[in-house]
Amino acid sequence: MKIALLGYFGFGNAGDEAILAAEIAALRAAFAAEVPAGGSPGASANQAEPTFVVISGDPDHTRRTHGVDAVSRTDVRAVLAVLRESAALVAGGGSLLQDVTSARPVAFYAGTMLAARAVGTPVFVYAQGLGPVRRPVNRALTGAALRASRYVALRDADSVALAERLGVRHVDLVPDPVLGLDLSAGRPPSLGGERPRLAVALRPWAGSEDWLPAVRSALADLAPEADVVLVPFHAGQDADLARELAADLGSGAEVVDVGAAGRAGHRAALDAVAGATAVLGMRLHALIAAAGAGRPFVALSYDPKVTAFADRVGQPVAATLPGPSGSTVDRAELRENVVAAVRKALQGPDQSYLDRLAALRADAARPATTIARSLLAH
Structure with a gap:
């Protein structure tokens, strides 16, 4: 059974590559669990076993990294052929349907979802973060694409509320799929060494001349207390900033070279986070990976999705x-907040945090189970 996967895949973003890895693993496990239980009457296990084709920005990289087939998202003919041939289109996760960065994401992702429906292929929305969607035409497209989907799972309450305003019914609120990944391979045998490790995952953002000096100063204060590991979750966007901060901190800082890690590029970033004592991050999936590994984190929020998680x-x-509007922060207050919060995080997770994570992990596979049951029943 061929399943097409649609997302921000093949662009060097460790978070989105982790989403893809998590979805493939969860869907394989869900189909394997359903078929022996009689989820596909009259179908053999081989007939029901899923195969995947990813609509990707870099098909060769996707094939090498994830071991599945892929087509270029710019090859319209190939994408349409995949949509016709597939038993389903799974769209997500990530923040696909939003028009903050530009108007193009909504046109591409909603357009692809509607094209799938036009050729009779069911669409399943897998743990997406929705919005903001500001332009009226994009709101119309987003609502149409979601209402045409057989199943809609969104990853936060704000996304669910927006979907409901767009006329979507029966939305499932689920955790991000990366919370379902097994990150134990990235953990060192013991975190009880001489010095704790602080993983730092920052990104370029508006007003950096205002907030970045405060963060740099906070890291300088923390460096004598912990080994600092800079983790560029988006190799193309974050690496220069990571190297700049490492140079400021001196020989005690390390930069994870995810670009040189080849097939395991996204895994190198995840393992660096999972192997840390605590995480300071802007990148959402650095924080989600920290949670997946049971590591406490401190967020620097540039987007409501970070605060929501x-x-x-x-x-x-x-x-x-x-943000781009040009508001400012109090540098001294920011520095003090970061230092105090990170020092507390370096002491380890509290039980209430671990209890919340256990409940979320239990729900992370629900979209995959729902998709498998729906496809095997039809």
């Missing part, structure tokens, strides 16, 4: 960074 798992947001 931190609130959901009960971890601190040291500051909400200025």
